Amino acid sequence: MFFVFPSPDAIAEHLAQHLLELIRNKPDCRLGLATGSTMEPVYARLLQHKDACPDLSQLRTFNLDEYIGLPAKHPQSYHYYMCQHLFNHLGLDKTQINLPNGMCSNLEQECANYSATIAKAGGLDFQLLGVGTNGHIGFNEPGTPFDSLTHVIELSANTRLDNSRFFDSPKEMPTHAITMGIKDIMDAREVILVATGEHKAETMNLLYRSPADPAMPASVLKLHPNARIYLDPAAASRLPEEALYHVE
Numbered sequence: 133m134f135f136v137f138p139s140p141d142a143i144a145e146h147l148a149q150h151l152l153e154l155i156r157n158k159p160d161c162r163l164g165l166a167t168g169s170t171m172e173p174v175y176a177r178l179l180q181h182k183d184a185c186p187d188l189s190q191l192r193t194f195n196l197d198e199y200i201g202l203p204a205k206h207p208q209s210y211h212y213y214m215c216q217h218l219f220n221h222l223g224l225d226k227t228q229i230n231l232p233n234g235m236c237s238n239l240e241q242e243c244a245n246y247s248a249t250i251a252k253a254g255g256l257d258f259q260l261l262g263v264g265t266n267g268h269i270g271f272n273e274p275g276t277p278f279d280s281l282t283h284v285i286e287l288s289a290n291t292r293l294d295n296s297r298f299f300d301s302p303k304e305m306p307t308h309a310i311t312m313g314i315k316d317i318m319d320a321r322e323v324i325l326v327a328t329g330e331h332k333a334e335t336m337n338l339l340y341r342s343p344a345d346p347a348m349p350a351s352v353l354k355l356h357p358n359a360r361i362y363l364d365p366a367a368a369s370r371l372p373e374e375a376l377y378h379v380e
């Protein structure tokens with residue numbers, strides 16, 4: 133399941149083509165999207181191919197997660213990230229995009245509604261994932277049960293440290309988030325996880341060696357019938373050669 137591409141850009145190009153093909157084949161497809169540094173080249177590549185974009189009017193997107201306490205217009209909210217990196221440029225209507233609302237006064241209800249909306253839409257055709265250095269997918273931190281639906285999570289010290297790089301001061305970094313659950317992710321018909329850079333190499337090594345275990349959330353993908361992991365050479369650098377499939 134580990135595919136190695138020559139560079140992060142090669143992964144981005146491949147994924148952009150894959151997403152376009154998904155939409156061409158199923159104009160009303162439901163895409164599960166991720167944020168973070170890893171996804172920036174992917175969305176940039178997709179926008180480069182904007183002219184080749186099929187009709188997007190029936191597309192619906194569902195993001196994995198959102199910080200609690202950041203309004204949509206906060207530059208570090210995931211809502212803002214998605215508008216800046218993708219939605220504004222594709223001209224998607226508000227009714228087509230879904231992110232958990234981290235400002236909702238009834239968070240429990242918001243979580244239940246989010247999973248229910250995905251299910252009502254017929255489930256996700258495709259889920260794009262990044263991975264935290266501790267193996268989190270979405271914000272499902274180590275220990276999250278595999279049968280979890282959308283829920284509120286307290287971010288681990290590791291995640292707070294990793295993500296505080298985006299904030300002016302570490303104190304501004306939210307302590308909690310809403311995340312799609314592992315079951316929501318696993319219910320997607322196809323999943324691709326992307327990891328790039330030397331700082332993800334040890335995480336990939338642990339993922340390779342781990343059985344499917346909530347202690348390493350990304351390991352749940354070993355139980356998915358249609359999941360792949362896309363790596364650049366740096367992220368793949370600690371994996372044994374026999375585990376890798378090289379993509380030219």
Ligand code: F6R
Pocket residue numbers: 165166167168169170171196197210261262263264265268269270271
């Ligand atoms: C973001 C998300 C997270 C990130 C992960 C990696 O929506 O769900 O799981 O994918 O924290 O982030 P980067 O890409 O910044 O290393």
